[in-house]
Amino acid sequence: MTFAYFIAGILAIACFMCLYRIGHGPTPSDRTVAIDILGTVVVGFVCLSAMVMKKDFYMNLAIAWALISFIGTIALAKHLEGRRFDE
Amino acid sequence: MSSNVIVGYILITVGAIFDFFGCMGLVRLPDVYNRLQAATKCVTLGTIFILVGTAVVTATPAISIKAILCAIFVLITSPTGAHALARGSYLSGVKLWEKSTTDKYKERADEIKSQSGEAR
Numbered sequence: 001m002t003f004a005y006f007i008a009g010i011l012a013i014a015c016f017m018c019l020y021r022i023g024h025g026p027t028p029s030d031r032t033v034a035i036d037i038l039g040t041v042v043v044g045f046v047c048l049s050a051m052v053m054k055k056d057f058y059m060n061l062a063i064a065w066a067l068i069s070f071i072g073t074i075a076l077a078k079h080l081e082g083r084r085f086d087e
Numbered sequence: 088m089s090s091n092v093i094v095g096y097i098l099i100t101v102g103a104i105f106d107f108f109g110c111m112g113l114v115r116l117p118d119v120y121n122r123l124q125a126a127t128k129c130v131t132l133g134t135i136f137i138l139v140g141t142a143v144v145t146a147t148p149a150i151s152i153k154a155i156l157c158a159i160f161v162l163i164t165s166p167t168g169a170h171a172l173a174r175g176s177y178l179s180g181v182k183l184w185e186k187s188t189t190d191k192y193k194e195r196a197d198e199i200k201s202q203s204g205e206a207r
Binding site: 010044 | 137
């Protein structure tokens with residue numbers, strides 16, 4: 001269990017680095033990249049929760065989070081490019 | 088501790104270290120494209136290691152199969168999102184770092200911009 005807390009600490013530091021880049025990024029592209037990366041890190045975090053709690057519905061959360069993060073990234077990329085979402 | 092737990096813990100540790108250094112690259116590197124390539128490659132690999140490590144440690148089908156599915160899904164979607172983000176960043180006019188040497192996407196970007204200008 002101590003091992004899981006250690007890994008959770010490393011991932012929490014990684015999440016705070018992403019949050020720094022979201023808050024401080026000079027251009028909107030920096031913030032979008034950081035949002036994408038934060039989504040991927042959180043998928044690993046939720047998976048670690050599934051390992052510690054031994055409940056399988058956390059994996060449903062991980063799959064749903066990956067899907068929604070991907071859709072959000074694509075939508076923000078199209079918005080950056082200057083196109084509408086239905087093109 | 089049985090052997091699958093030890094192997095899974097090693098995989099999870101390697102994955103967490105990859106995640107950490109990917110996010111460190113996100114903070115330290117100078118422009119959008121450097122940050123994008125460092126963070127996307129490292130964090131994708133690290134998250135896949137964590138997912139596979141969880142599948143090995145728990146060794147119950149309800150968690151392991153979903154973890155492998157999620158790993159395949161992240162492996163497909165993360166490069167796709169990074170590609171779309173790089174294209175969107177370039178076409179939105181973000182400049183490269185001043186010490187970057189090559190810019191092979193410039194001609195194609197000009198072509199895309201002229202085409203979209205004609206369409207409107």
